[in-house]
Amino acid sequence: MTKSELIDKMAKEAGISKVAAGAALNSFMDGVSKALKKKEGKVTLVGFGTFSKVRRKARKGRNPQTGEPIKIKAGNVVKFKAGKKLKDAI
Incomplete structure:
Protein backbone atom coordinates (compact mmCIF):
# COMPACT_ATOMS: atom_id res chain seq x y z
CA MET A 1 0.00 0.00 0.00
CA LYS A 38 14.95 12.48 21.31
CA LYS A 39 17.57 10.71 23.41
CA GLU A 40 15.26 7.96 24.68
CA GLY A 41 13.00 8.07 21.60
CA LYS A 42 10.10 5.64 21.73
CA VAL A 43 6.50 5.70 20.45
CA THR A 44 4.05 3.10 21.74
CA LEU A 45 0.65 2.59 20.12
CA VAL A 46 -1.18 0.09 22.33
CA GLY A 47 -2.38 -2.87 20.29
CA PHE A 48 -0.53 -1.75 17.14
CA GLY A 49 3.13 -1.72 18.14
CA THR A 50 6.16 0.20 19.32
CA PHE A 51 8.65 2.28 17.33
CA SER A 52 12.00 2.63 19.09
CA LYS A 53 15.45 3.98 18.30
CA VAL A 54 18.37 1.57 18.59
CA ARG A 55 22.07 2.41 18.37
CA ARG A 56 24.07 0.11 16.11
CA LYS A 57 27.78 -0.22 16.82
CA ALA A 58 30.42 0.26 14.14
CA ARG A 59 31.26 -3.00 12.46
CA LYS A 60 33.16 -4.55 9.60
CA GLY A 61 31.40 -5.61 6.43
CA ARG A 62 32.29 -6.85 2.99
CA ASN A 63 31.68 -5.26 -0.40
CA PRO A 64 29.55 -7.85 -2.21
CA GLN A 65 30.91 -6.91 -5.66
CA THR A 66 34.63 -6.94 -4.90
CA GLY A 67 34.75 -8.94 -1.67
CA GLU A 68 37.02 -6.38 -0.03
CA PRO A 69 36.40 -5.57 3.65
CA ILE A 70 34.82 -2.20 4.52
CA LYS A 71 34.07 -0.34 7.73
CA ILE A 72 30.41 0.39 8.52
CA LYS A 73 29.89 3.44 10.73
CA ALA A 74 27.90 3.37 13.96
CA GLY A 75 24.43 4.86 13.66
CA ASN A 76 20.87 4.96 14.86
CA VAL A 77 18.18 2.77 13.31
CA VAL A 78 14.44 2.53 13.88
CA LYS A 79 13.05 -0.73 15.21
CA PHE A 80 9.36 -1.70 15.14
CA LYS A 81 7.86 -4.36 17.36
CA ALA A 82 4.31 -5.38 16.47
CA GLY A 83 1.67 -5.38 19.20
CA LYS A 84 -0.64 -8.26 20.07
CA LYS A 85 -3.66 -7.03 18.07
CA LEU A 86 -1.53 -6.53 14.95
CA LYS A 87 0.07 -9.97 15.31
CA ASP A 88 -3.33 -11.60 15.76
CA ALA A 89 -4.75 -9.74 12.74
CA ILE A 90 -2.00 -11.07 10.50
Missing part, protein backbone atom coordinates in the same frame (compact mmCIF):
# COMPACT_ATOMS: atom_id res chain seq x y z
CA THR A 2 1.36 3.41 -0.94
CA LYS A 3 0.97 6.66 0.98
CA SER A 4 -1.69 7.95 -1.43
CA GLU A 5 -3.67 4.69 -1.14
CA LEU A 6 -3.51 4.96 2.65
CA ILE A 7 -4.75 8.57 2.50
CA ASP A 8 -7.66 7.50 0.26
CA LYS A 9 -8.58 4.72 2.69
CA MET A 10 -8.33 7.02 5.74
CA ALA A 11 -10.51 9.66 4.07
CA LYS A 12 -13.16 7.14 3.05
CA GLU A 13 -13.37 5.35 6.42
CA ALA A 14 -13.28 8.52 8.53
CA GLY A 15 -15.63 10.46 6.26
CA ILE A 16 -13.20 13.34 5.80
CA SER A 17 -11.57 14.95 2.77
CA LYS A 18 -8.37 13.59 1.26
CA VAL A 19 -6.63 16.86 2.15
CA ALA A 20 -7.55 16.45 5.82
CA ALA A 21 -6.52 12.78 5.79
CA GLY A 22 -3.19 13.72 4.18
CA ALA A 23 -2.58 16.41 6.79
CA ALA A 24 -3.39 13.94 9.58
CA LEU A 25 -1.03 11.31 8.18
CA ASN A 26 1.78 13.86 7.71
CA SER A 27 1.24 15.11 11.26
CA PHE A 28 1.44 11.54 12.58
CA MET A 29 4.66 10.82 10.68
CA ASP A 30 6.23 14.11 11.85
CA GLY A 31 5.25 13.35 15.45
CA VAL A 32 6.81 9.89 15.33
CA SER A 33 9.98 11.28 13.72
CA LYS A 34 10.35 14.03 16.34
CA ALA A 35 9.76 11.59 19.20
CA LEU A 36 12.40 9.19 17.84
CA LYS A 37 14.97 12.02 17.52
